[in-house]
Amino acid sequence: MGNLTIDVPVVLAPMAGVTNRAFRRLCREYGGGLFVTEMVTSRALVERNPESLRIVAHDPDETPRSVQLYGVDPVTVGAAVRMIVEEDIADHVDLNFGCPVPKVTRKGGGSALPWKTDLFTGIIKRATEEAAKGDIPLTIKMRKGIDDDHLTYLDSAKIARDHGVAAVALHGRTANQHYSGKADWDSIARLREALPDVPVLGNGDIWSAEDAIEMVEQTGIDGVVIGRGCQGRPWLFGDLQNAFEGSAERFRPGVKEVAETVLRHGQLLIDTFGGDEGKGMRDIRKHIAWYFKGYPVGGNLRSQLAKVETLDQLAELLGSLDQTLPYPGAAAEGPRGRAGHAKRTHLPENWLDSRTLNADHQAMIHKAELDISGG
Numbered sequence: 215m216g217n218l219t220i221d222v223p224v225v226l227a228p229m230a231g232v233t234n235r236a237f238r239r240l241c242r243e244y245g246g247g248l249f250v251t252e253m254v255t256s257r258a259l260v261e262r263n264p265e266s267l268r269i270v271a272h273d274p275d276e277t278p279r280s281v282q283l284y285g286v287d288p289v290t291v292g293a294a295v296r297m298i299v300e301e302d303i304a305d306h307v308d309l310n311f312g313c314p315v316p317k318v319t320r321k322g323g324g325s326a327l328p329w330k331t332d333l334f335t336g337i338i339k340r341a342t343e344e345a346a347k348g349d350i351p352l353t354i355k356m357r358k359g360i361d362d363d364h365l366t367y368l369d370s371a372k373i374a375r376d377h378g379v380a381a382v383a384l385h386g387r388t389a390n391q392h393y394s395g396k397a398d399w400d401s402i403a404r405l406r407e408a409l410p411d412v413p414v415l416g417n418g419d420i421w422s423a424e425d426a427i428e429m430v431e432q433t434g435i436d437g438v439v440i441g442r443g444c445q446g447r448p449w450l451f452g453d454l455q456n457a458f459e460g461s462a463e464r465f466r467p468g469v470k471e472v473a474e475t476v477l478r479h480g481q482l483l484i485d486t487f488g489g490d491e492g493k494g495m496r497d498i499r500k501h502i503a504w505y506f507k508g509y510p511v512g513g514n515l516r517s518q519l520a521k522v523e524t525l526d527q528l529a530e531l532l533g534s535l536d537q538t539l540p541y542p543g544a545a546a547e548g549p550r551g552r553a554g555h556a557k558r559t560h561l562p563e564n565w566l567d568s569r570t571l572n573a574d575h576q577a578m579i580h581k582a583e584l585d586i587s588g589g
C-alpha cells in the first residue's frame with residue numbers, strides 16, 4: 215500500500231471502543247497485519263481534544279502506525295491529515311465512509327456521504343493532497359451504498375482511485391443493512407474486477423482464517439479487513455498469518471489461556487487509560503462475554519465478571535474458573551458481536567434527489583461530525 219508493505223494481507227478493522235492501543239497490542243503479538251485505531255473525528259483531532267489525542271497514540275513498537283479519520287468537511291479533513299503528517303502521528307491514514315449511525319447519516323455524514331459525489335470528491339482530494347506531502351498512504355473504507363437502489367461503491371472507488379488513494383476497502387453491506395444479513399462478497403469481487411489498478415480490501419463476515427482465504431479466492435482481492443471476528447479472539451491474527459503462509463496450525467486456547475489473556479487485556483486497558491483502573495475495568499466487561507463465547511462458564515460467574523471493578527477482583531474471578539477446560543470447538547466459532555436488523559437509513563430531506571449537495575445540505579453537513587463515535 216503506497217510505500218508500506220504489509221507482510222500478512224490482513225487488516226484489523228477500525229472499531230470504536232475496541233481497537234485501542236491495548237487490543238491492538240494483543241492482536242499484534244499473535245500475527246502480522248495492519249492494525250487500525252478506533253476512528254477519530256477530524257475536527258476533534260484538529261482541536262486537540264484529549265480523548266482524540268489518546269485515540270491516535272500508538273505504542274513505541276507499533277509499526278506501521280495506522281489512524282482512521284472520520285470527517286464531513288474537506289477543509290477539516292485536510293487539516294487533520296496535515297496534522298498527522300506534520301506531527302508524525304501515523305504512517306497510514308484511512309478515511310471512514312461507512313458509519314450507519316442514524317445521528318450521523320441524518321445530517322448526511324458517514325455512509326450517507328458518498329452519495330454526494332461533489333462532497334466526497336472534495337474530501338478525497340484534500341486528504342490525498344495532504345497525505346502525499348508526507349508520502350503516507352491514504353485509504354478509504356466504505357459500504358456498498360445506501361440501499362440496493364442507491365449503490366455508490368463503484369463510483370466512489372473510481373473517484374478515490376483517480377485521486378491516488380493507496381487502497382479501497384469495501385464492507386459488503388449497504389447502510390440499510392447495518393450489521394444484519396450476510397455480507398455480499400460478490401460486490402467485493404465486482405469492485406476488484408472494475409478497478410484492476412488499485413488494491414482492494416474485502417470486509418464483512420470473516421469469522422476464521424478459512425473464511426479469509428475463501429474471500430480472497432472468491433473475489434481476487436489483495437487483502438482482508440476483519441472486525442467482529444477478532445472480538446475476544448486476538449489469536450485470530452495468529453491463525454490468519456498461519457493460513458496465509460500455508461500452514462494448517464490454529465490457536466485453540468483452553469480456559470487457562472483465555473483467562474490469562476483477559477487479565478492481560480485488563481492491565482493493558484488500565485495502561486491505555488493512563489492508569490485509570492475503573493475505566494479499564496468498565497471497558498474490559500464487554501470483552502469478557504466475547505472471550506468466553508462457547509466456553510462453559512457458569513451464569514453466576516459471568517454476571518460477576520460483567521460487573522468487575524478492580525484488577526485484583528478480575529484476577530480472583532478468573533482464578534475461580536476450571537483452568538483445565540479445553541477449547542470448546544464449534545461453540546467458540548462463527549459469528550459474534552453486533553448483528554441487529556436492517557432498517558431504513560435516516561437521511562436529510564431530499565438527500566436522494568440528486569448526487570450533488572444543495573444549499574440546505576451544505577449548511578447542515580458540519581453537524582454530522584458532532585458527538586459521534588463508531589462505524
Ligand SMILES: Cc1cc2nc3c(=O)[nH]c(=O)nc-3n(C[C@H](O)[C@H](O)[C@H](O)COP(=O)(O)O)c2cc1C
Nearest residue numbers: 227228229230253310385418419440441442588589
Ligand atoms: C463495535 C464496532 C465499532 C465499529 N467502529 C468502526 C469505526 O470506528 N470505523 C469504521 O470504519 N468501522 C467501524 N465498524 C465497522 C467495522 O470496521 C467493519 O466494517 C464491520 O464490523 C464489518 O466487518 P466484520 O463483519 O468483520 O465485523 C465498527 C464495527 C463494530 C462492530
